[in-house]
Amino acid sequence: MEVVLSIDIGGTSTKLARVDQDYNVLNTTAIDTTRYMDEESYFSALYTAVRTLAGSMKDGEEIVGIGIGAPGGIPIDGTILGAANLPFSERVEVVRLFENEFEWPCFLTKDSYAAALGEGVAGAAVGMSNFVLITLGTGLGCGIVVNGQVVHGHTGQAGEIGHTISVENGRECNCGRRGCLETYVSASGICRTAFELMAARKQCSLLRSVPFNQLTAKMVFDAALQQDELAQEVFLRTGHTLGDKLAELVTIVEPEAIILAGGLTNAGAFLTEPAAERMEEQLLKSLRGKTQIMLSNLKVNEAALIGAAAFAWQNLKNVSVCQS
Numbered sequence: 553m554e555v556v557l558s559i560d561i562g563g564t565s566t567k568l569a570r571v572d573q574d575y576n577v578l579n580t581t582a583i584d585t586t587r588y589m590d591e592e593s594y595f596s597a598l599y600t601a602v603r604t605l606a607g608s609m610k611d612g613e614e615i616v617g618i619g620i621g622a623p624g625g626i627p628i629d630g631t632i633l634g635a636a637n638l639p640f641s642e643r644v645e646v647v648r649l650f651e652n653e654f655e656w657p658c659f660l661t662k663d664s665y666a667a668a669l670g671e672g673v674a675g676a677a678v679g680m681s682n683f684v685l686i687t688l689g690t691g692l693g694c695g696i697v698v699n700g701q702v703v704h705g706h707t708g709q710a711g712e713i714g715h716t717i718s719v720e721n722g723r724e725c726n727c728g729r730r731g732c733l734e735t736y737v738s739a740s741g742i743c744r745t746a747f748e749l750m751a752a753r754k755q756c757s758l759l760r761s762v763p764f765n766q767l768t769a770k771m772v773f774d775a776a777l778q779q780d781e782l783a784q785e786v787f788l789r790t791g792h793t794l795g796d797k798l799a800e801l802v803t804i805v806e807p808e809a810i811i812l813a814g815g816l817t818n819a820g821a822f823l824t825e826p827a828a829e830r831m832e833e834q835l836l837k838s839l840r841g842k843t844q845i846m847l848s849n850l851k852v853n854e855a856a857l858i859g860a861a862a863f864a865w866q867n868l869k870n871v872s873v874c875q876s
C-alpha cells in the first residue's frame with residue numbers, strides 16, 4: 553500500500569503522520585516547534601522524526617512522497633516565506649532541503665491551503681467544487697477552492713483575507729498595518745474586543761476579575777455560556793465583523809459553503825449565527841440563501857495533515873483531488 557508522509561508545521565508544534573490514498577491518518581507524532589532556536593536544529597529534529605515515522609511502517613506499506621503544510625508556505629516554489637512565528641530566516645527552501653535529505657519527492661503548500669484540501673477530500677466539503685475554508689485561531693487563515701482547485705494566485709499568496717481591512721485606521725496588526733480582519737476575528741481579537749468593551753462601559757462582567765495578560769478567548773466563551781451579556785456582545789460584534797467580510801467573499805467567488813475551523817469555532821452558534829445573519833443582510837438579493845456557513849467536522853489539526861497529504865497525492869498523480 554502506498555502512503556505519503558505528511559507534515560503540518562505550526563508555530564507551537566509540528567505534526568507528522570502517514571496518510572494513505574483513502575486519507576486515513578495511520579499514525580501521528582509531533583515535535584515541539586518552540587524548542588528550537590534556529591532553523592538548523594529544528595530541521596535536524598524534523599528529519600529524525602521523519603526517519604522514525606518511516607521506520608514504523610507496516611509490511612507492504614511504501615512511502616511515495618512527502619507533503620508539507622506550513623504558514624507562509626509557497627506551493628509554486630517550495631519555500632516558506634516570512635513566517636513570523638517560526639524560528640526561520642526570511643526565506644527557507646524547504647523542498648530543496650527535504651529532497652537533499654530524503655529520496656522521496658516533496659511538496660510544500662500553505663497550511664491554510666492544506667486545511668482547505670483536507671476539508672475537500674475528507675471533511676465538511678466532500679463533494680463540493682467551490683468552497684472557502686477559514687481557520688480561526690491565533691490568527692485567521694483562508695483557503696479558497698474554485699472549480700475543484702485551491703486558488704494559489706500569481707505568486708502563491710492568494711486568500712490572505714485575514715489581512716484585508718475591516719476597520720479603517722483600526723487596530724494595529726502584526727503585518728504592520730491597521731484594521732486587518734484578523735485583529736478583530738481571531739482569539740486575540742476576541743480578547744481585544746472584550747477589553748475595549750470593558751473600558752468603554754460600566755456594565756458588570758465575569759471578565760472584569762481576569763488580569764489583563766491572562767484573558768483568553770475561551771474565558772470569554774465560558775462567560776458567554778454563563779449568560780454574561782458583555783461576553784455575548786463580544787461574540788456578536790466578532791460575528792458581525794466576520795459576516796461583513798464573508799458577504800464580500802461570497803460576492804467575489806460565490807462558494808457553495810464557507811467552512812469555519814480552528815479553536816474559535818468551539819464558540820459555535822455564538823459566532824456563526826451573527827456571522828450568517830450579517831452575511832445574508834449584506835448580500836445581493838440574488839446571492840442570498842445560496843452559501844451555507846458550516847463548521848469543520850475533522851478532528852482539530854487533522855485537516856492540515858490530511859490536506860498536505862492530498863497535495864502530495866495530487867502532484868504525484870497529476871490529478872485534482874476536489875470535485876470539479
Ligand SMILES: [Zn+2]
Nearest residue numbers: 715725727732
Ligand atoms: Zn494585517
